Amino acid sequence: MAKQDRMSGNEAVAYAMKQINPDVMGAFPITPSTEIPQYYSEYIADGEVDTEFITVESEHSAMASVIGSSAAGARSVTATSSCGLAYMWELLYVAASMRLPITMAVVNRALTGPININNDHSDSMGARDSGWIQIYAETNQEVYDNFIQAIPISERMRLPIMVCQDGFITSHGVSNIELLDDEEVRDFVGEYEPEHFLLNSEEPYAVGPYGISAYYMEAKRAQAQSMKDSMAVIMDVANEFKELTGRDYGFFEEYMMGDAEVALVVIGSSAGTGKEAVDRLRGEGKKVGLIKLRVFRPFPRKPLAYAMCKVKAVAVMDKAESFSNSGGPLFNEARSSLYDLPNKPFVINYIYGLGGRDITVEDFYEIYQDLFVIYRTDDPEDVYRYIGVRDSRYRYE
Amino acid sequence: MAREFKQITKASEITENISWQEITTGTEIYEPATSLLVQTGDWRVNKPVMVWDKCKQCLLCYPYCPDSSIPVSKDGKRLDFDYDHCKGCGICAEVCPFDAIEMKKEG
Ligand code: SF4
Ligand code: SF4
Numbered sequence: 075m076a077k078q079d080r081m082s083g084n085e086a087v088a089y090a091m092k093q094i095n096p097d098v099m100g101a102f103p104i105t106p107s108t109e110i111p112q113y114y115s116e117y118i119a120d121g122e123v124d125t126e127f128i129t130v131e132s133e134h135s136a137m138a139s140v141i142g143s144s145a146a147g148a149r150s151v152t153a154t155s156s157c158g159l160a161y162m163w164e165l166l167y168v169a170a171s172m173r174l175p176i177t178m179a180v181v182n183r184a185l186t187g188p189i190n191i192n193n194d195h196s197d198s199m200g201a202r203d204s205g206w207i208q209i210y211a212e213t214n215q216e217v218y219d220n221f222i223q224a225i226p227i228s229e230r231m232r233l234p235i236m237v238c239q240d241g242f243i244t245s246h247g248v249s250n251i252e253l254l255d256d257e258e259v260r261d262f263v264g265e266y267e268p269e270h271f272l273l274n275s276e277e278p279y280a281v282g283p284y285g286i287s288a289y290y291m292e293a294k295r296a297q298a299q300s301m302k303d304s305m306a307v308i309m310d311v312a313n314e315f316k317e318l319t320g321r322d323y324g325f326f327e328e329y330m331m332g333d334a335e336v337a338l339v340v341i342g343s344s345a346g347t348g349k350e351a352v353d354r355l356r357g358e359g360k361k362v363g364l365i366k367l368r369v370f371r372p373f374p375r376k377p378l379a380y381a382m383c384k385v386k387a388v389a390v391m392d393k394a395e396s397f398s399n400s401g402g403p404l405f406n407e408a409r410s411s412l413y414d415l416p417n418k419p420f421v422i423n424y425i426y427g428l429g430g431r432d433i434t435v436e437d438f439y440e441i442y443q444d445l446f447v448i449y450r451t452d453d454p455e456d457v458y459r460y461i462g463v464r465d466s467r468y469r470y471e
Numbered sequence: 472m473a474r475e476f477k478q479i480t481k482a483s484e485i486t487e488n489i490s491w492q493e494i495t496t497g498t499e500i501y502e503p504a505t506s507l508l509v510q511t512g513d514w515r516v517n518k519p520v521m522v523w524d525k526c527k528q529c530l531l532c533y534p535y536c537p538d539s540s541i542p543v544s545k546d547g548k549r550l551d552f553d554y555d556h557c558k559g560c561g562i563c564a565e566v567c568p569f570d571a572i573e574m575k576k577e578g
Contacts, residue, residue, distance in 0.1 A: 173497035232496060270499060278503040285498055288487040293498050295491035 076319070081251050083211075083244035086218040087153065087179045087237070088113035091123075093259035094225055096177075097148035097266070098126045100136035104158035105191050106241040107181035111153060133158035137165040144174040145281045147271025149225070152176070155241060156183035159197045163204070166234075170205025171297060172282050175228035176235075178206075179221065182342070182393075183241040184429040192430020193241040195341065199394040199403045205297055207235040207304055208371040212327075212345045214249045219321060220368075222254070223311045225263040230311075231304045240343040242430070254319065262318060301372045308369060325374035327366040328381055330356060334363025336445035337382065339408050340391040341367045344426070344433050348391075351438035362442050367404070375411040382412055387420040387445040387454075393427045401425075401458045420448050422457045431462050482508060506556065512540070515559035517574045519552055525571035532563040532572065 081089065088110050091099070101111035117123045126148070128139045133154050140150040154162065159180060169176050180198050184190040198208060209224065211217040217239045228235040239245055254262075270279060285293050305325075312323040329349050331337060340348050345366035355362045365381060367374075382388060390409065392402025400406065405423035412421055424441060426433045441461065448454050476492045479485055482505040485495075495501070528548055533541045540557035542550045564572040 171497065172499075270501065277501065280500040280503070280505065281497065283498055283500055289485075289494065289498065292489065292491040292494045296494050296496070299491070 076252050076254065079251055079253055080248050081214060081218075082109070082246050082248050083214045083217045083239045084109035084181065084246065085113055086214050086251055087221050087239075088117070089253065090218050090221040090259070091125075091151055091179075092117045093254070093256045094149075094151075094222070094263050095123045095260070096125055096151045098128060098140060098143035098150040100128050100130060100139040100143075100150070100152040102130050102133050102136040102154070102158065104133065104155045106183055106193075106245045107153045107155040107158070107179060109245070110179055110181070133161040134165060137162040137169065140176050140178075141165060141169050141172065141174060144169070144176050145172065145271070146273045147266075147268050149229075149266040150174075150176050151178065153179035153181070155181045156185055156191075156197045159201060160185060163201065166201055166204035166206060168282065169234045171293065173232040173297070173300065174234055175232055177221070177224045177228055178234065178236050180236045180238045181241045181245045182238055188429075190429040191241075193243055193343075193393075194428045194430070195238075195393040196395065196428075198236055198238050199392075199396070201236070202371060202403060205233070205301065206371060207231070207233055207301070207308075207369070208238060209235065209369055210238045210341045210367065211240075211244065212343055212366055214244050214247070215251050215321075216323075216368075217244055218251060218253070219315065219319070219323065222259055222262060223315050223323065226314075227304065227308055227311050229266060229268075230307050231300055233300055233304055238342070243343040252319075258318060262314070305372050305374070308372075323368065325367070325369045325377050326381070327368065329364040329366065331363035331365065331381060331385075333361050334385055335361040336387045336389075336442060336449060337363040337365060337385045338389045338391060338438070338441065338445075339365045339367060339378075339404065341370065341404060342393065344391065344393070347433060347435055348438045350435045351442060354435065354439065355442055360442070360446070362445075370404070373407050373411070375407075378408060378411045379415055382419060383415055383417070385419045386449045388412070388422070389441050389445055390421060390423050392423060392425050395425055395428060399458075405458075420445075420454045420457075422448065422454055422459060424459050424461045426461045433462055437461050510555045511538075512554055512556045512558060515554075515557065515577050517559040517561060518554070518577045519557065519559065519561065519564055519572045520575050521551060522571050522573055525569045527569055527571070529568065532567050535562050535566045537562065 130136050136152050140152050144150040184194045185196045209220045221237045224235045224237045348364050390405040392404045401423035409421040540553040561574050564574050
């Protein structure tokens with residue numbers, strides 16, 4: 075039976091972990107994800123879980139510890155943020171290329187510098203090419219639900235997975251949440267029974283061997299295939315989760331997209347603010363819609379193009395700068411996905427919310443107005459834009 | 472024409488002709504001691520050579536070899552080097568208390 079509670083996003087992750095009761099957790103604190111191992115250590119102290127809680131001296135070691143335990147055959151989890159994720163970098167690639175189903179809670183935070191502890195997506199976006207599945211959440215409920223779904227997704231695919239949420243906004247913001255029973259969660263994730271594992275004395279084998287030029291490219295192509303194949307598994311797990319909870323998940327959520335003429339693509343908690351702007355504009359009779367991307371890796375190229383095929387102008391929102399001189403990471407992938415459409419919409423980019431900068435309903439309202447101007451004038455002007463930054467070229471208060 | 476394939480399970484089947492569909496998941500190798508299949512000593516620059524007259528069979532060299540390239544017989548006698556795998560690092564020559572190992576230029 076579902077039970078109502080109120081929880082922060084961090085507690086929701088820790089609670090989901092407790093219900094999953096993994097074999098190993100690699101633990102090193104970093105703001106704003108610190109509470110996750112903190113809550114978890116309480117569960118351990120209270121004897122509520124029997125997880126091996128490995129306290130290490132750095133995030134590099136946290137990732138190394140779960141790589142080791144996962145290869146040994148243990149269901150392994152960890153959590154991190156920002157520079158902590160950056161410090162794991164080389165090992166992220168090791169985990170993915172060894173095809174280890176590690177589940178990591180990422181509480182998104184800006185990267186230094188200037189030094190900043192608030193939310194944006196530069197940490198996980200920087201790790202987007204490391205071979206990890208990436209799933210993002212708008213609300214605390216989604217954080218909880220995504221973490222539970224992440225376990226079967228990663229274990230069926232033998233791929234590591236990041237379950238991302240917005241630092242402080244959902245991680246520390248408390249809201250109502252519907253929790254599953256421990257038993258329901260345990261049934262849903264099942265026992266972890268890897269085919270091969272290092273602690274199996276019946277089958278001595280080697281993991282992570284040297285891959286000379288004669289093998290490296292075949293290894294990478296096979297790895298790319300696993301990311302492709304994970305699309306179907308993500309949907310299977312979402313369908314099973316819907317059967318259990320009634321809650322609907324996919325690659326993205328479409329909000330008022332049916333007859334939308336202009337639309338917005340956004341990741342994470344800001345989608346809620348965007349939806350409020352959609353409601354207001356719909357009240358004025360404007361045909362606007364919003365797509366909240368849940369799965370960034372694998373990138374749902376075709377479904378996204380299909381969802382956008384009737385739209386005339388799209389704004390893609392990036393909470394990360396990539397210093398590419400051609401827009402943020404989401405923009406480039408979303409725009410590339412739409413390139414194959416026979417009637418391509420205009421696609422512009424807004425960099426927003428860096429280092430915890432607020433984005434408001436008014437900001438989204440303004441973006442939709444810009445999209446209508448582009449639609450009317452047939453001219454996107456500069457496609458690489460910022461919103462919410464003080465700019466001397468314009469008056470600001 | 473597409474060729475038939477199945478994922479490799481034996482180390483001996485891993486060759487430079489396998490396709491990406493055939494390579495093992497995560498490039499795992501499902502058996503131990505597979506280096507026996509591969510000659511890894513061919514890039515050696517220096518080579519340890521036994522001076523058998525001086526060898527007292529104390530076996531100190533054997534545990535020091537980082538590459539398990541000093542075989543020991545069942546009756547506890549060291550045998551000649553496994554030159555297929557010896558890297559020529561010279562550690563054995565350094566630790567031998569009786570100067571029974573000489574390092575020579577390879578080739
Ligand atoms: S250390 Fe020297 S003397 Fe002792 S077994 Fe080895 S070669 Fe012989
Ligand atoms: S030279 Fe190095 S690798 Fe070769 S046998 Fe001696 S210790 Fe082993």
